[in-house]
Amino acid sequence: MTDRTSIPAPGDSRARLLAFLSALSFFLSAVEYMIPKPLPFMRLGIANLPLLLAVDLLPVGPYLALAAIKVLGMSLVTGSLFSYVALFSLAGTFCAALVMFGARTLFRTRMTAVGISVLGAVSSNAVQVVLASLVVFGRAARIIAPVFLAMGLATGLALGIFAERFAASSRWYARAREDARG
């Protein structure tokens, strides 16, 4: 196990992995943006897939770097980078990242990607609702809470099931996980 906190130097295999996962989250942000949604406020959260897969692949420093890059990518794609709306994305993503990484560290293999994903998605949406009540909508935000949290549960569950199946069958992922354990 090498240095757990620093961002890896370019060229090192972990840096390539971080670059790949970042690119994947950019790409998935764009895909998410293109998919028509039944409700405009719905989000699928598929751009979180790299973060979910990365709990076993990256140490905490690069993992948080991936979270930051995901926020940047998402804000670039949706055009909210220099508005305060990006603050919601930032808070939600970092909360999800910390919760997911924490759950993996705490529970190890006793929780699969399904549980990790649900915790991440719901906590991300919960933080955004709290932020919405503090920054913009005040008490009215309590009305959006049930919908938002239920959405997080549903999309988190779906993404978790996908990630768990992907992890079980992907050789690339198996190899990356081997490498990560060093």
Place this chain on the structure above:
Amino acid sequence: MGAAAENGGTRGSGPEAPTEPPAAKPGKLRLTFLDAAAVLAAASLVFLSSLGAVDAAGEPRVVIADAKGQEWIYPLDTDLEVPIEGPLGISTVHIHDGRVAIESSPCPNQTCVAAGSIDRPGQWVACLPNQVFVRVEGGTDDGSDVDTGTW
């Protein structure tokens, strides 16, 4: 979807197959107790948050909140156009035929306009960039003349 490296032909468990977790077979999902606990916790959070979220008593009405935290209340059954001042400019809220919608907005993403019109208590339309929040309250407590609009 999935990473490009995934299409490696047949998926037999090679020598480098994952050995660590309770090695689930590909395609079979094996959930743990903590997975169930996480889902249950999330579900109960959803349930708790829905308690008392909506003030459903009284006449059906439109409540509009603006960037300054002020709220305006209008009856849902009177057609009206309400301009709401936000940080980006004027958002127009239109009450028409017992439904309410954000008709125009100066925001870049137009999510609020795309959300369309709402008419039932608990429904809401929000514009995050221009900080306008429109919701419908009331209208469910009197079972006698429910939803006259649908008859």
